[in-house]
């Protein structure tokens with residue numbers, strides 16, 4: 001009886017201390033598009049990465065805009081897209097105010113991760129070896145993007 005009581009007490013104490021953490025996690029999962037696949041959710045909300053050379057958007061050459069797959073925010077223009085050879089859709093610049101960045105130390109590397117400014121979903125990492133005037137290379141998961149042609 002006493003042991004059972006202790007067990008209940010311990011588990012509720014753990015639950016109590018984990019509560020703010022659980023709230024923090026769920027607050028970042030701002031799912032707007034109910035049709036997202038589990039693979040898309042893993043990248044957008046758990047900072048996952050799609051397999052390189054798997055995105056159909058690598059071959060997208062039309063003029064238009066790339067939108068957030070979750071909230072639909074306009075993120076990149078086709079004018080900034082280039083072939084980086086990395087296997088992920090790459091852009092030399094984002095549209096103004098499209099993203100917020102955060103330093104990511106996972107996998108023993110210091111990288112700058114970026115999130116959609118509107119919904120907070122993870123999109124990829126930005127590096128300083130790009131071809132444009134700012135020298136940026138936005139390495140974006142294709143599954144996080146929806147392309148809308150303008151022509």
Ligand SMILES: [Zn+2]
Nearest residue numbers: 068071116119
């Ligand atoms: Zn978004």
